[in-house]
Amino acid sequence: MQLPPQFNIPKSQLQCYGESVYSIGFDMLKKCTEEETSLNRFVSVVAWSISTVRPLPFGVAPYNPILGETHHVSRGTLNVLLEQVSHHPPVTALQATDEKENIEMTWCQSPIPRFYGTHIETEVIGKRQLKFIDKNETYTMNSPKLVIRFLPVPGVDWLGNVNVRCQETGLEAELSYRGNSFLPRPSIYRSIKGKIFLSSTSETVYEINGHWDRTVMAKDAVLASESTVVWSEVSRAILQKNWEKAREAKSCIEEKQREIARERKSKDDDWAPKYFTVSHTKENGWDCLPINKLVPTAPILVND
Template sequence: MIRFVKWYISSLNASYSSRVPKGEWEKKPYNPVLGEQYFMTWGDVDGCGETKVICEQVSHHPPVTGFYIENEKAGISLNGHTGQKTRFSGTSLICDQVGHSVVKLHSRDETYMFTSPSLTVNGIWYAAPYVELTGHSYIQSTSGFYATIEYSSRGWISGERNHFKCYIRKNAGNSKEYMHKIEGQWSAKSTITAYGTKASKPFLDVTQLKPAEMHVKSLEEQGEMESRRIWQKVSEAIRANDTQTAGVEKSKIENQKRAEKAERDQNGTQWEPTYFHWVESEPTIAALQRMLSSTKSKFEASSSGNWVYKK
């Protein structure tokens, strides 16, 4: 569980911090179209093998992405989905992430379910938007351990940016007693402290991590529904600082998708994803949610369903 938390915290930095070049601000992302696909591979690191990634936009209203990640040599796979519910709070945009993921360690016969924190986009009115994490996320393992992670952002006067506090506990243990407390910045350094001790040890310094090399096929080799093919002309216009052309090309994509939906509605046909199918109550997720709900954590399951990868 300690190692899984370490990976999880490093993934937060990779998802919400390191992707933004130093000195720059968040950019408005593309709005994925229904059925949009994305494939990539992370290269081998220290002989662990390649890691393959498959993503597909399985819903447009509300926006939901299904994803599957696998490293056959390491015996690890991840299957999950994520959706977003946005709302304004004062001068900030709040994005609540809906969904969950399951990681299987096949060689150890262990499974871990985890959720994602909410995002706060600050600085919108100053044209300098940046992301901070808020709320809670949870990790539950079939081995009988669970972790609760609380996020806090920097206040007007004091506080540390990108701060988190994590407690690892046993499902069968006393909820007031934790095994380990992990605290620090998910975008920088953190420490770990064993229960009953006051001495903290270094846990993770994400600034020292080097990401694996990312491989994506050339545009000529990509299918028509792959992200870089769909948004090619929009991206080219943005790089050329031609906002008018970017807007025209974006409208073409949106109008085409509206026409496709109208045709499906007229014919009474239902769109189906290529790589994923919905399982209303996925057994593994349902079992892990029951384990987590039996604790005194604040976890509340909205659904035990998952977009499962079609192997």
Template sequence: MSEQQAGEVSAVPFVRLRLADIMAGSTSSPTRQLDLVPEIVHLPLPASLLDALNRITQDRLVLGRFIVPGKVVASKQIVLLIAADRTAVYIVGKSTSILAAELSKLEDLACLADRVSWCASHLPQAFKTLIILSAYWCERPELFAAIADATTEEARALAVLKWFISTLKGQYTSRNESMGSEKKPLNPALGELFYGNWPDKDGRGKTDLLVEQVSHHPPITAYVIENQTKGIKLVGHNAQKTSFSGGSIIVKQIGHAVLTVKLPSGADVQYLLTLPRLRIDGLWYGSPYIELAESSYIIGGGYVGVIDYKGRGYFSGKSHSFKATLSPTEKRGDIVVEGVWHQTSKFVSGGHGTFHDVSAPKEEVTAMGGEASGEMGSMETRKLWEQVAKGIREGDYELASREKSRIENEMRQRRKDEAANGTTWPMKHFQPLASDPLYEELAPLASITPASEDTYVFQNNWPTTIRP
């Protein structure tokens, strides 16, 4: 399927219908009421998906005008109806909340959902896994390196804030640029790995990336990004908890990162970075998009930074708006920045002119193999998901579904074997720590909750392909 077709599919709107209208065959007057019982989600299907539907409905029960594909119905809470002419899918549930919670269990539709829209996994799947998303921390490596060049506490705090704000576009909006709307990455496997770097340019130094999936239940990703030349390193981990509110999905990001900057004196300055909450809107219109919500914090180096996120209708009246306040611990006067994090911002107080601007092209990470030979190991993400990604790219949903199921079944069997033997999967690059002492030291400066968080300590064992 072409990228143009993919964009057309993701733009198809969702329509709510009354069950009585569906069964009577009258769908010309859909209602958008949110309190209907039961609820219907109606997904019009493009002709390019008819072959895929034929494949997944081989085992089926025909009810009048509808097909009930038994092998993809994974819950007694909902019913999946496919129009006999295969032009639409109707998903029936008792309420909006049940639909939202139960649709995620229809894993057999995961590959089909990549092109249909919010069907099985709620977000169409992209061609990569969650583990690669850690690279978005450094798609502007020159800003990461510039933190080390600052010569005062204030300049360093501003450089950290500028770099952090500049990462948000890559992390939360630009992922959908080539596929039409926000896409759900593949869920990583326990022990999955990714290695890469951004090469030295204009004296900024080479920046290295290492990512490891350190937990599967719950899914937790640990990462390290380091520019050894500049003496700057970011180590962190993240996980997510999802809940539903009205027509939106609320994602609480769990975890934090620690940025360490080595000064010319040899001393280290450390910053604690927390993560914003996410709100995913646009679900019922077939074009999901992300808004950041509430606040995140940057604390360290003599400053407390509070970043407040608001969407359309707040202080700038624009989507992706934010207001950042940098307050010195010595109470000398705040620095305030406002703008939209996916474009530009400006100083409101404590400075003049433009603060950040991410209109310039981002710089993709250069992926590397982690084996001594330079090849990819079996748990490296590009190798592990190679055939799944191929199937999604080429529209071969049978291949993608088969390979995805094979990997998942192998992982499940591995977990069963470990449980039977009383063993656990050994982490390769990180070790867990029940509480992070730096977090406990700095979090009270901004009254952050919880007061304590666990962490994953990097073992400084870079592959020789990255650090010979």
């Protein structure tokens, strides 16, 4: 789409892509590498990925890059290089390296716009890859869709689903970028919702909520199977010395387990542990082997 200069901001789309990597107030990328555990690094990568999404003004757009156009910027020890490798269709490639922090980044993305009458929806095709060389960790992620809405209220939103994954650690994040569909709602506008979980078991580790242009929070997710959750009603009644309520709550848990066992038996479905592979022989007794190599940070913390 060719725009007259009155509707251009004074920079190229190539520069806008690059700025999402190097134009930052707080160096969130460096913080990722400073985290001691793989879980904390993953959480930081998710936070950094969210920070690369920026609010955009309505009614103006950057220049369309010409074929072979480049943008080369250094900030600290981070060196960023972009090139427009195709014009029809438009494809932008990005490489960024930081030898000091052992960071490598490669992006290849192509915007595919579609006109729907009341809005333009642009899907950003391509993969974003981030490597921490000394940690032997590679993170892959995609981009949300860019939506330019004309009616009923003009505006620009980032919408859709984003997946962040680290194959080496088995951690994954699903993020949903949301916006106003018709009537303006402050609670939905530029909001984000999602979770961080273990790919192997689908166990949720953190729940993510907030607004990507303001504050996003990662909340510890306590599983329904967690001991303190299973027996919470019974424990609360015992502490209150309400023995009748404690008996009722305990009976309710036991009956629910019997019901689940009957349902499992009717479906001929064997129960399997989430975290261990269990075997038993008369000669050697019980053998329990962990499924995951490392135990992740827990949702319940004990203070020293």
